[in-house]
Amino acid sequence: MKPPVAPPGWSRWLVPPAALSVHLSIGQAYAWSVFKPPLESALHLSGTQSALPFQLGIVMLGLSAAFGGTLVERNGPRWAMTVALVCFSSGFLIAALGAAVSQYWLIVFGYGFVGGIGLGIGYISPVSTLIKWFPDRPGMATGIAIMGFGGGALIASPWSAQMLDSFGTDNDGIALAFLVHGLTYAVFMSLGVFLVRVPRTEGARTPGAPGVLDGPQVSARAAVRTPQFWCLWIVLCMNVTAGIGILEKAAPMITDFFSDTSTPVSAAAAAGFVALLSAANMAGRIGWSSASDLIGRKNVYRVYLGVGALMYLLIAAFGDSSKPLFVVCALVILSFYGGGFATIPAYLKDLFGTYQVGAIHGRLLTAWSTAGVLGPLIVNWVADRQEEAGKSGAGLYGLSLTIMIGLLVVGFAANEFVRPVHARHHIPAPKDPQDPQDPQDPKDPKDPKEEAHDGTDQHAAK
Incomplete structure (x- = not known):
């Protein structure tokens, strides 16, 4: 087709x-x-x-x-x-x-x-x-x-x-x-x-x-064999786990954090908080991903994971004493959550080229499936156990916030290990990028062209 x-x-x-x-x-x-x-x-x-x-x-x-x-x-x-x-x-x-x-x-x-x-x-x-x-x-x-x-x-x-x-x-x-x-x-x-x-490609080779297809290209089959793919899998999984943990339990979390204060959060205010988080999630997707075109993909993920860990630390230490601080930190975390989703395709393009970037992106989204279960499980399971132990309010979330900080640190370290993909994984760009039957498409895992390269290793993530 x-x-x-x-x-x-x-x-x-x-x-x-x-x-x-x-x-x-x-x-x-x-x-x-x-x-x-x-x-x-x-x-x-x-x-x-x-x-x-x-x-x-x-x-x-x-x-x-x-x-x-x-x-x-x-x-x-x-x-x-x-x-x-x-x-x-x-x-x-x-x-x-x-x-x-x-x-x-x-x-x-x-x-x-x-x-x-x-x-x-x-x-x-x-x-x-x-x-x-x-x-x-x-x-x-x-x-x-x-x-x-x-x-x-x-x-x-x-x-x-x-x-x-x-x-x-x-x-x-x-x-x-x-x-x-x-x-x-x-x-x-x-x-x-x-x-x-x-896009039309006939006669366009500028x-x-x-x-x-400009620069080194990597097939989806070859990409999943690289350490870069699995480093990015960890990066995405940790960033999504941290964000979805707040998103899934946003309304009860802000209510619990200030339940023991003189100014508890009403149901209407909690709903407004959820709407703000959605707006931050959306804004982060266009704002941070556009910023990555200027400062580079690796640097913007350093912001997502490093500053995200700091935001969680501030919530854990001072969140129950200041509503503005709690809200601002949560909004920043959700902007990183959204930005991480929007930036990852461009990060993949930097590392693996555009040849099969959609297929590579699809494989990487298994990290989202994992995080979609892991994030809510951490927050809800820990809160239930803390409640059984007699804790209430912000005390329900202290341990889960600490776990999130640890996960973001793991993601930060994985991002630091990302390097340019070795030239042995590069393949020649197909003559017609739109033709799935192009003879240079490495469908055969034994195809020697999958191991072909030009002897350079200059393709780097920004």
Whole structure:
């Protein structure tokens, strides 16, 4: 299947809106908490049970991105966006059926499993294309798109809440809300399907031009054999674990921190805090990733991990004595969380080239699946154990904050070990980057071209 090639004169600035139409839709995943209380009441679920669709969705995001990354590279962004549209929208429709017939397993299967596949394929669908269109500013380009995933909840949260208010919070109301979500997102994501194009490369061999494979290139198969890939896996996993630990428990955390003070945090204020965190998450994706184009990828991850550890330390030491300090530190951490997602594709491009960067990115997102389980588990499990030990308020979180600091230090160390990829992993750039059957595509693990190199080792991460 040939991806759609841009006609002469096509503006590359039409590609980011195509990516945004997908990412703003699948970013609804961060608004799942809106459905938790109605589901718990209507289907008599515990808090742990009502989180299952979200947790399975994040796991499937990483797995589908890992296993589908090569197909995304081979078939192109339009194919990937179409698959994402079908899976993500179908997930809502299956969940609507589950709510209507009071079968929670259908909601878990639909939203978590089927919809989660749409999350993963949709998340990586525009990354490789954007990097090829914007070789001069890859951090900014991927930041624009991935900003949409962080900002999707800002649209979905009030929209979902309004629908539940209008339709009701019983089974029928929840089912109708799921149905409207599925149909609306199908229409909105269709904009990206019809608008996306890959750059034309015929006759274009100017270094730095859109679509030109400039510099050393590494295949996805070879990339996962390098220490650089696994260092970045640790970096992403640690950064995401630290951020999602706060994001998943933001409202109860700020309430607990100031529950023993003379000015406790109200439910409305806690909800406002969650909205601020979402805004910081979104802003960090475009702000920090754009900054990485100027200061380099390794340096910006030093900020994410080093300053992030300092923010956690300030919360642990002084967070319960100052609301402004707690809020500011949390906002900074969430901006790093979002920035880490948006910067990682450009970091991969620096190290491995653009040849199969989408497939490499997909494999790396298994770190997100791990962190999606690890972060909430650390914060919730520790808080439960501390409560059983008789502690309350900020005392519930002291140990988990210390663990997060340790994880960020591990991520910081892993980032320091990142070096240029050895030339033995480089492959010759294919004659036609859009042709999956190009004879220089190293599909055979024994292909001697996979080990070919030009004798240089000059490709370095900024």
